[in-house]
Structure formats: C-alpha cells, structure tokens
Amino acid sequence: MPRARRRRTGGRIALTVFTGVVFAFLMLPLLVVFPISVSSAPYLQFPPPGFSWQWYQRYLDDPTWIESTIRSFKVAFLCTALSMALGVPLSFALVRSRLRGMRIADRLVAAPIIVPTIIISIAVYSLFAQLRLIGEWYGIAIAHTILALPFVVILVSAGLRTFDEAQEHAAMGLGASWPVAVWRITLPQLRPSLVSAAFLAFVTSFDELVIAMFLSGASMTLPKKMFDNILLEIDPTIAAVSVLQILLACLCLGLATIFGRGALPSSVTR
C-alpha cells in the first residue's frame, strides 16, 4: 500500500514537471515578443536595450496598418458568419440524417484541413480571377470560409451528437414546430459548441496568410501586411502588432470561456 502511494506521488511530480515544460515551450515566444515590442532599439534586438511605446505608436499612426487591421476584422467577421450559417445546418444534416452516404459526407467535411492551403489558394485564385473577386475583402472572407467550415462542423456536430433528441421531440409534442424547437431548446444547449466554433472560425480567418496573399491584391489583410513588413523593413512594429494580436486572441478566448460556460476544448488556443 505505501509503495503504491509513493509511486503515484512520483508520477504526479513527473506529470507536473512535464506540464510545466510544455507550458514554458508554448509561452516562451511570448516572453521574447513582448520585450521586443517595447524596445527602444530601431531593430530586432534581444534583450532590448531600453523601454519605449514607440512601436505601438507607429502602428497606430500608420494608416496602412490600421486599414489592414480593419479589413482583417471585416473579413474575419464575415467568415465567421458564413461558416456558422453553413456549418450549423450542415451539422444537423450530418448527425440527424438517416440517408446513405452521410457517413462519407461526414468524413469529407474534414477535406479542407487535409488539402494543403496553397492548393486551395491556387484553385480559388483562378476561379475568383474570373469572377473579379481578387482584391475584394469579401472574396477573402468567402475563401476563408472553406478553411473555417470544417472546424465549425466538427465542433457543432460533436455537440449535437451528445444532445438528447428526446428534448426536441418533447418540445414538438408540447406544441413547437421543429424550427422553434431547435431555436428554443437545442441551440441554447449547444451554446458552448457554437461559441467555440465561432471563435475558432474567427481566429482561423484573422491570422490566415496564404489565401490572403493570393486574393488580397493591393488591399491587404493584417497577416499579409505583417508579411510584407518583414520583407521590406524589419523593425519592432511587427512585435507590437503580434502582441496586440495575442491580446485579441486572449480576449476572444476569455469571452468564449464566459459565454461557453467553460466547455471550450483547451486545444483551440493557438
């Protein structure tokens, strides 16, 4: 008995250490990026020689940064809306339908994750060129929806699978039509899944670079602007923008945790 207890304690210590190492590994880039973003030096230097907010100031003062940030928000919001509008009904179809072939369709939904983004980008580029959607922000949003949709469908259908359909039946028996039963009974209970899905769709779009490179033309999204910035002039503005992006992600995550009542899988953090 004492031996078993000691062994368990040993395992617990090992687990704690391991978790700590993984956590440090994940957090280390932040520990570098944040000091550089408040550096007084005009180039990337670590550790920074002094403190200054100048790179945040430069970001805020440069209209091209702000423009691309606003564009990225618009793209991400539209992408979130589109992938939810398509993904939630699709999840119902995949989970509830008794049609043959639904299992195959279920697997196919993950295809955009498997296919390299560059392939999707090239394909979408040639199509959008014909449709004159290159350089339009909503074109990028539509293309991003391809990438975000699988996450939405996977999360929402996982939630839906654990939902007790008898409740929907009960609601219908009590006088609700099916859409009303879904709206009043099913969706509120799927809220954790819906919130996670929306959050993931948003983040997928907000820091997507490859598709944006092909489709944005002159009107850049934030990741494309960051990429160009690195190519042209390397200064700590990029670090400042990164920190702001991380803060945004933390904010989203916080909101998702509050409104999703803690059901957010921890793996969605990027």
Added chain:
Amino acid sequence: MDLTVRGVVRRFGPVTALAGVDLTVAEGELLTILGPSGSGKTTLLKVVAGFEIPDEGTVRLGSEDVTLAPPRQRDVGMVFQNYALFPHLTVAQNVAFPLEMRRMPKPERDRRVAEALALVELAGYEARLPRQLSGGQQQRVALARAIVFNPRLLLLDEPFGALDRKLRESMQLEVRRLQRRLKLTTLFITHDQEEALILSDRVAVMNAGRIEQVGTPGDVYARPATRFVADFVGESNLLEGRASGDAAAEVPGLGRIALARAAGAAGDRTTLLLRPEALRVGAEAAALPNRAHGRIVETVFLGLSVKLRLRLDGGLELLARLPLRPSEPLPAAEGETVPLGFAPEDVHVVGG
C-alpha cells in the same frame, strides 16, 4: 377525449414493428400497453404522439383523424422515459413552454403554471433548474408540463423506470390520483406487469407487434387469452396436455386433471394455467380433486409469502406460493416430499 387506433401497421425495412394494431381508449380511462422490449409498444406510442407515421391504419382523437398530423397539432401531453425536461430552463419556464407555444397571454400563463405546479405539489420550486431537483421532483415537473395545457390525451412512456422502488410506488399512486381527478384519457406504456396491474383501468398486452389481449387487470391475470399473456403477466405454471372431451385433460407427469369445464374436443392440444397461489401444499391438498406429490427443491422467502419450487415424480416442476403467518410454521422443509392439490375451478384453459 377518446383515442381510437385502427389497423395500424408500421414497418422498418424488413422488420414489422406494428402488425395491425386495433385499440380504443375511452374518455377518462387509463389504458396500459404492457409488453416486453421489442414488442412494438414504443412504436405504437410514437404513432399516437405523431413522431411516426404509420404505413397503414388510422389514429383518431375523438372524431378527428390525426394519423398524419404533426405532433404539435395533436394536443397530446407526454411524459418521456427520462422526462426530457429542458435543462436550461427553470421549472416554471419548462411548465410554461406548451402555453407559450399556444400564445397564451402572460398573466393567464402564470396562473396556469402555478396551478399545475400546485397540483403536483411543487409550488415554490418555480425558479429552480431541473438539475437542482431530485428524480421524483423532476418527474412531477414533467407531469405538470404534460397536463398544464389540458391535453386531449396523456401519454406516459415508462415514466417510473428511473426511480427507486419506494418512490416509484408513491409516484404511481400520485399519477393515478391525478389522472382520475382530471379525468385524463391516458395511454401508459410499461414492461413492468406489476405496475400495469396496479395502475390500469384496462391492460393491453402486446407481443411481436400485435395486441394479444385487452382487458381489466383482473381479467388479464385470471383469464389470459394466449400462452404469451399467461406467461408474461404474473407467475404461472403452464401445463401442456390434451383435452379428454369431458371436463378434464391429460397432462404428462400429472395424469388426469379435473377441470371446471371442457378444454376442447377429445385429443385437442391444450395449455392449462395454474397460478402458484392456487396450488395447495400439505394437509389441505388432501380434500382437492387434483392431487400429486412433489419434493421441495427450492424455498424463497418473499416477506408476506413464501415461494416453493416442487419437483414431481415425472420431473415436472410446479411453483407454489403460500401465505406466511408468523404463527404457522412452513408445512415442510427443502428436500421433503409433500402432498399437492388444486381445485378444478382454479385451472384456466388458456385461450379457452
């Protein structure tokens, strides 16, 4: 309102879940569908509730044909097996849901919800969430939700299965009282024959997609129409034999048995039912026309009674159930051979 089911057939691919069901539930009556799992009772319930459309046949509520009507147009209150309460809504919101769907104005709605909760003795629990209630309380909320809108029919789908024995018994009585008081036409589904006998005005025994017998609990117990009913409802000794033309039958292992009336033409195969409580053991067996001797191979105490398994010379086994009185010792111990006997009028000819 009365419910009439006529010739209902429902097939799922090669499986026939309902093979032509006819059933009438009179206004204010509580009729139980009793059957083992897979007998089609749940499918029948779904057809009545509107979650399944039958391939053939009709369902009528009063004079209205609702065979094809969606559930929401049927005005049928249902209590589900696991209650299916809405966990994100409070007790009051759960009970108010059907009224809200009927666009009842809020003041009236609040009044009806309060009434229904009072009826199930849950006044004061309005603001709780279902998960903050005990199993019995959740059941009452489900019941209140099912009756609050004055349904034309109440459906109960094995509602007591999840409760422990004591709670189940008190809930059964409570449901019965409420049903009588509100004169609700009720269709109750269960696989528990004891529950069916306690609660029902009439019992319909279902097997393999068909109703084998409909009758009062007493009828179904004492005069089962088929071998299945005799076996499924209560404990039984089923004796296979041949009719001898007069009021008697030949049963291998028991010999000639006197009956109250003829079991058929001479030589016809017949199944006889002898309930364990009708089999006498010991001295009182001597005066009865049908007698045998059996060795006690098993004794099971059941509190108010004792159950004996007896083996006859030919190998035939019979069950006997004797009342237990503290003052009277058991007639014999395990392993002993005792006289057995039963009266002709206690033998029921199954299907006769």
